[in-house]
Amino acid sequence: MSDFKIDFTSNVSKVLDELNQKCESAMQKIGENAVNFTVQAIEGNLGMERAVLTGRLKNSIRYATNGNSGYSYVYFDDEAEFFTNDIPKINESDPVVYIGTEVPYAEQVYFGYGYHAHKGARKFLNYGIGDSKNYWDIWESILKFELQK
Numbered sequence: 453m454s455d456f457k458i459d460f461t462s463n464v465s466k467v468l469d470e471l472n473q474k475c476e477s478a479m480q481k482i483g484e485n486a487v488n489f490t491v492q493a494i495e496g497n498l499g500m501e502r503a504v505l506t507g508r509l510k511n512s513i514r515y516a517t518n519g520n521s522g523y524s525y526v527y528f529d530d531e532a533e534f535f536t537n538d539i540p541k542i543n544e545s546d547p548v549v550y551i552g553t554e555v556p557y558a559e560q561v562y563f564g565y566g567y568h569a570h571k572g573a574r575k576f577l578n579y580g581i582g583d584s585k586n587y588w589d590i591w592e593s594i595l596k597f598e599l600q601k
Contacts (some may be wrong), residue, residue, distance in 0.1 A: 471595075475547040476519045478594040482587050483515025483549040490551065490580030503561050503574040506530055512553040513580075518542050551580050 489498065494510040496502030504510050507530030514525065514537070522541030528534050537554045552558075560566035564573035 474595050476517060478591050479517040479547050479549040480515075480520055481590045481594065483517060483520070483551060485586060485590065486549070486551045486580035487513050487515050488580075489582075490576050493576040493579035494574075498579050500574055500576065500579065501571060503571075503576055506533075508533075508535065509553060509555050509558055509561065512537065512555045512558075513551065514539060514553070515549055515551045516540075516542055517549050518544055518547065551577065 490513050491510045492498050493500045494503045494513070496504070507528075511527045511529060512535065516539045521539050524536060524538045526534050526536050542548065542550065557567065560568045561571075561574055562576065564571060568574075
């Protein structure tokens with residue numbers, strides 16, 4: 453009987469690393485799309501009444517993921533006044549994307565109260581997070597694995 457040797461190599465860690473990278477890429481792409489749709493809604497381009505006076509709200513919309521968080525940023529209104537904000541560090545165990553703003557009056561615009569009560573609720577974030585088909589397409593396109601020979 454001849455001697456032969458079989459070597460087994462586990463690629464589980466490589467597959468998991470690639471999966472995690474692809475999930476983070478998908479979350480970032482979804483975040484970019486959500487910001488874009490939210491800004492369009494704030495500007496009144498998606499059927500919602502325009503929610504912009506100075507541009508501060510629309511220019512402040514940001515997203516954060518596990519790999520894209522824990523930083524400060526500067527943004528401007530339409531009159532070139534600048535503001536700063538901090539994105540807290542996200543340490544979730546699952547892939548996640550958050551979208552929002554720290555503008556103090558954003559909640560009043562969104563729910564339609566306070567100074568903004570006369571305009572009613574303008575739920576601009578719904579436009580950013582509402583297109584689930586688009587986000588499914590992003591997941592599908594990014595999470596494709598190529599078989600290596």
